[in-house]
Amino acid sequence: MKRKTQYIIIAVLLIGGISFYEIYLEDKEQQVVVDSGKTVKSNTNEFFLPTSTTGQIVHHNSYSLSYSEPHEQAEWVAYELKKEHLSNSNFKRPYFEIDPAVKTGAAHWRNYKKSGFDRGHLCPAADRAYNQNAYNETFLTSNISPQRHDFNSGIWNTLEQKVRYWADKYNGVYVITGGVLEDDLKTIGEEEVSVPNQFYKILIEYNSGKTKMIAFLIPHENSSFPLYEFVVSVDSIETLTGIDYFPELEDSLEDKLEASSDYKNWSFN
DNA sequence: CTGGGTATC
DNA sequence: GATACCCAG
Secondary structure, eight states, rough: OOHHHHHHHHHHHHHHHHHHHHHHHHHHHHHSSSSSSOOOOTTTOGGGOOSSSOOOOOEOOOOOEEEETTTEEEEEEEEEEEEEGOOOOOOOOOBBBBBBOTTTTOOOGGTTTTOOOEEEEEEEEGTTSSSSSHHHTTBGGGEEEEEHHHHHTTTHHHHHHHHHHHHHHHOEEEEEEEEOOOTOOOTTTTTEEEEEEEEEEEEEEEESOOOOOEEEEEEEOOOOGGGGGGGGGGGHHHHHHOOOOOOOSSSSHHHHHHHHHTTTTOOOO
16 A cells, blocks of 8 residues: 555544544533533633622533522623524423522522513523523523513513624624612512612624624613613623623723723614 | 413323 | 413513
């Protein structure tokens, strides 16, 4: 056999072997339903993690969160929505599970039953529909907040769809979202899950050339006003929540982006 | 898309 | 508790 032929055969075997190993790794990863809550996973860019006011940050495979035990919900959920995550998969909705990675004990979904409020996803199920495990992972009770149905299916749903539109248009966005957790909120259920009066969503986009940021603060009620009416500066949300959303960002850039409530760089078509 | 309620075993 | 089916914004 000629030496050249030998090289080709070795190369083919090598490439084949690597491919099978990748398939094996992928399969192995999919067996993990809920991880230990320690590792920062590939779908969460550690660089963009906000600070925690509660000291309890949990990392799942497809998103991270900071859990507030007093309010029995996350103060923020963060994840990267890549363009390739966008999917039309129509998975069956599983039951909500108590997040085992929340050491203080996440709320049971029974608190929401007959409460009159939706189990409103913070990281939307539709944003993690690229595989069944990622989709199922959004059905943890650490990823929901009590939401009025007209709000959830109305302007909040419209915003979530706009985020997917931007993820497609700008080749991915990074998302941070949650309710504004304050003292003396109305609560539901035996575990007294707080019902926020406002919800926020912050986006940063850095793939299309110039880093840009936008933030929304929406009262917990449906609205027929256009979304851009709810654009605020990140600074104003930080004042409300006490959370520093981009502590790792270079200071001068952070200061500039977070002070702005300008939305001219974001298409509202 | 966002969800809830009820019957059945 | 799980599954199937029907419903609405």
